[in-house]
Amino acid sequence: MRSVSILGVGQTPVGEHWERTLKDLAGEAALAAIADAGVDRIDGVFVGNMLSPTLNRQMHLGALIADWIGLRGVEAVKIESACGSGGSAIRAALLAIASGVMDVALVVGVEKMTDTPGHETTAALATAADADEEADQGVSFVALNALLMRRYMHAYDWRHEDFAPFSIQAHANALGNPYARLREAVTTSEYVNARMIADPINLLDASPIGDGAAALVLAAQGASGGGRTPVRLTASSVATDSIALHGRREPIWLSAVERSAKAAYAQAGVVPGDIDVFELHDAFSIMAALSLEASGFCERGKGPRLGLDGEIGLGGKVPIATRGGLKARGHPVGATGVYQVVEVVQQLRGEAGPTQVEGARVGMAQNIGGSGATVITHIVHGG
Amino acid sequence: MRSVSILGVGQTPVGEHWERTLKDLAGEAALAAIADAGVDRIDGVFVGNMLSPTLNRQMHLGALIADWIGLRGVEAVKIESACGSGGSAIRAALLAIASGVMDVALVVGVEKMTDTPGHETTAALATAADADEEADQGVSFVALNALLMRRYMHAYDWRHEDFAPFSIQAHANALGNPYARLREAVTTSEYVNARMIADPINLLDASPIGDGAAALVLAAQGASGGGRTPVRLTASSVATDSIALHGRREPIWLSAVERSAKAAYAQAGVVPGDIDVFELHDAFSIMAALSLEASGFCERGKGPRLGLDGEIGLGGKVPIATRGGLKARGHPVGATGVYQVVEVVQQLRGEAGPTQVEGARVGMAQNIGGSGATVITHIVHGG
Numbered sequence: 001m002r003s004v005s006i007l008g009v010g011q012t013p014v015g016e017h018w019e020r021t022l023k024d025l026a027g028e029a030a031l032a033a034i035a036d037a038g039v040d041r042i043d044g045v046f047v048g049n050m051l052s053p054t055l056n057r058q059m060h061l062g063a064l065i066a067d068w069i070g071l072r073g074v075e076a077v078k079i080e081s082a083c084g085s086g087g088s089a090i091r092a093a094l095l096a097i098a099s100g101v102m103d104v105a106l107v108v109g110v111e112k113m114t115d116t117p118g119h120e121t122t123a124a125l126a127t128a129a130d131a132d133e134e135a136d137q138g139v140s141f142v143a144l145n146a147l148l149m150r151r152y153m154h155a156y157d158w159r160h161e162d163f164a165p166f167s168i169q170a171h172a173n174a175l176g177n178p179y180a181r182l183r184e185a186v187t188t189s190e191y192v193n194a195r196m197i198a199d200p201i202n203l204l205d206a207s208p209i210g211d212g213a214a215a216l217v218l219a220a221q222g223a224s225g226g227g228r229t230p231v232r233l234t235a236s237s238v239a240t241d242s243i244a245l246h247g248r249r250e251p252i253w254l255s256a257v258e259r260s261a262k263a264a265y266a267q268a269g270v271v272p273g274d275i276d277v278f279e280l281h282d283a284f285s286i287m288a289a290l291s292l293e294a295s296g297f298c299e300r301g302k303g304p305r306l307g308l309d310g311e312i313g314l315g316g317k318v319p320i321a322t323r324g325g326l327k328a329r330g331h332p333v334g335a336t337g338v339y340q341v342v343e344v345v346q347q348l349r350g351e352a353g354p355t356q357v358e359g360a361r362v363g364m365a366q367n368i369g370g371s372g373a374t375v376i377t378h379i380v381h382g383g
Numbered sequence: 384m385r386s387v388s389i390l391g392v393g394q395t396p397v398g399e400h401w402e403r404t405l406k407d408l409a410g411e412a413a414l415a416a417i418a419d420a421g422v423d424r425i426d427g428v429f430v431g432n433m434l435s436p437t438l439n440r441q442m443h444l445g446a447l448i449a450d451w452i453g454l455r456g457v458e459a460v461k462i463e464s465a466c467g468s469g470g471s472a473i474r475a476a477l478l479a480i481a482s483g484v485m486d487v488a489l490v491v492g493v494e495k496m497t498d499t500p501g502h503e504t505t506a507a508l509a510t511a512a513d514a515d516e517e518a519d520q521g522v523s524f525v526a527l528n529a530l531l532m533r534r535y536m537h538a539y540d541w542r543h544e545d546f547a548p549f550s551i552q553a554h555a556n557a558l559g560n561p562y563a564r565l566r567e568a569v570t571t572s573e574y575v576n577a578r579m580i581a582d583p584i585n586l587l588d589a590s591p592i593g594d595g596a597a598a599l600v601l602a603a604q605g606a607s608g609g610g611r612t613p614v615r616l617t618a619s620s621v622a623t624d625s626i627a628l629h630g631r632r633e634p635i636w637l638s639a640v641e642r643s644a645k646a647a648y649a650q651a652g653v654v655p656g657d658i659d660v661f662e663l664h665d666a667f668s669i670m671a672a673l674s675l676e677a678s679g680f681c682e683r684g685k686g687p688r689l690g691l692d693g694e695i696g697l698g699g700k701v702p703i704a705t706r707g708g709l710k711a712r713g714h715p716v717g718a719t720g721v722y723q724v725v726e727v728v729q730q731l732r733g734e735a736g737p738t739q740v741e742g743a744r745v746g747m748a749q750n751i752g753g754s755g756a757t758v759i760t761h762i763v764h765g766g
Contacts, residue, residue: 060465063623063625080442099385240446370443
């Protein structure tokens with residue numbers, strides 16, 4: 001298969017962009033990525049989005065966004081796998097280039113979530129769960145994650161405050177990222193005393209929703225724009241699992257994360273210790289812990305230990321959420337997977353500002369749809 | 384790029400399946416296609432669907448359907464380009480196989496539209512149009528097509544009854560397809576006197592919605608199952624246009640159809656006259672006429688002439704809607720593009736029963752999202 005590089009990246013700040021449309025946001029990120037790449041052609045547009053059918057009453061984002069940014073006529077499509085939509089769109093673009101039918105593709109992840117009342121957003125997010133067996137029972141998405149966290153705390157004897165470093169570190173990193181939504185430090189005391197949402201998940205365990213868009217220009221290796229040194233996509237892997245938590249043999253082990261990560265390591269010829277930056281899917285603190293374990297960065301049940309030992313910081317063994325993560329950069333759900341890869345590229349280019357991981361050479365981004373039902377892992381090597 | 388074949392097909396009848404879930408329908412078609420193909424492995428699942436986020440409160444259909452049919456763990460994703468979702472899912476599966484990362488892929492198109500009140504379905508379908516510039520004005524999807532039909536009748540001096548053959552022929556063909564929703568003959572008098580929906584589109588100009596699923600097993604050429612002789616996908620092409628009708632230079636010329644069809648002819652090395660069966664996107668009579676013209680089967684403005692001259696019948700110059708088309712097989716929107724290719728395969732295998740086009744060797748399926756905004760054309764050659 002043809003190798004694929006990332007030529008350019010673009011993003012909007014994550015926030016409440018009430019004065020701007022979905023198209024505006026997608027366009028800003030897309031045009032920034034194209035300018036960054038320095039290319040003068042795009043053969044295909046791959047849009048990652050989850051909620052526009054419900055929250056924005058707009059489907060058909062492929063053709064819509066292609067036209068909006070001046071690419072009317074080009075091949076275009078929308079990809080959805082709940083909160084894994086952004087990663088899935090990258091995957092689709094990569095396969096299109098690898099097939100040889102196109103040389104340069106644009107990936108845009110976009111989401112606009114803050115124009116609607118909160119209960120509508122909550123109901124829309126629940127469509128990532130199983131409608132017949134979970135959502136119909138009135139379980140929200142945060143409640144499902146609360147069940148996971150409670151079970152995990154019981155199984156491995158962790159206290160709630162042991163998860164504090166995931167939140168604190170993400171917020172600390174976001175201070176150095178102008179595109180992050182929550183640029184404010186958080187203390188252990190604030191974490192412990194934050195308002196409860198779905199016990200044991202409190203406000204500082206949960207990532208904030210947001211409006212935002214991120215974009216990448218991918219190209220067949222060897223292709224080059226007038227822009228920066230390309231970085232190489234050395235692995236791309238997707239695995240799935242039961243959507244309903246009760247359908248899994250062991251709900252607190254993310255088997256799709258394990259399979260997706262292992263396949264990615266094999267493709268890239270690396271081991272977890274080679275990963276300098278890991279942008280993981282910390283939609284909730286519990287997901288950070290579970291992702292670290294199933295991706296092979298620590299033993300089963302030991303995820304919080306990495307945080308407590310200071311190993312998830314910028315100088316640690318496995319720097320995560322280096323630009324704020326879902327927790328503090330924000331989680332515009334269908335765009336998140338693209339933000340993650342944009343941030344990995346910033347790190348590999350040495351453009352991560354105050355959050356730069358020194359000497360970062362290999363980065364991994366892992367995007368998750370549902371509570372581990374679709375997992376997309378990409379590994380990127382610096383130029 | 385690696386060549387791709389179709390090893391197996393499956394489908395459910397189109398209808399009102401109130402007693403069955405979305406998963407049930409998808410599963411029935413998928414398992415039928417896998418059995419027909421005789422394969423013992425599937426490397427990836429590509430789901431085409433438009434409306435499940437709104438009408439069924441269920442996203443994340445890739446992982447959901449993969450798990451439901453016993454393929455938990457496999458790569459899976461959902462693709463959406465409004466009513467072109469099915470064709471786009473076929474395209475995505477084809478690119479994945481062509482890239483070399485997988486050898487056998489399952490495509491499932493599924494839609495469940497009849498459990499909800501009609502006004503909700505109408506509102507959901509309007510999300511295929513531009514939310515900011517069309518739907519926000521209160522224009523429904525049928526109203527947009529009515530504008531096109533009125534303009535076309537004015538420009539080329541056609542009367543409404545000149546479109547009758549599109550409807551009559553589709554209904555006649557559906558009589559021979561046990562999977563069709565409307566298995567009932569229609570006369571010119573019935574056509575002319577049908578209840579008006581959005582002048583000049585009446586009930587017999589419009590395709591019925593429906594619940595249904597269709598599936599295909601695609602494989603790298605050379606791969607074979609225990610099943611039927613494979614047919615070859617010899618062309619696959621996508622083109623887009625402005626979603627909003629007012630954004631197009633000439634609304635009654637489907638330029639994305641023209642570009643998609645021309646690219647497909649070039650890939651397959653054929654001309655329109657070589658096409659023995661053309662499953663076109665006759666969501667409305669006007670779309671049948673416009674598709675025939677822009678695909679090169681007649682001159683501009685002459686689409687209805689083909690019907691009036693008897694050239695769209697099973698023995699005509701360009702047999703269309705041979706199994707009933709969208710008009711009478713029914714239009715479960717995200718599944719339609721997959722139904723079209725299933726029907727082309729039936730024709731090329733000589734399994735189209737009373738609607739068999741004698742000696743059919745080359746078939747074309749053309750799926751459209753919006754009123755010509757995303758056009759996916761596939762050409763298939765018999766074994």
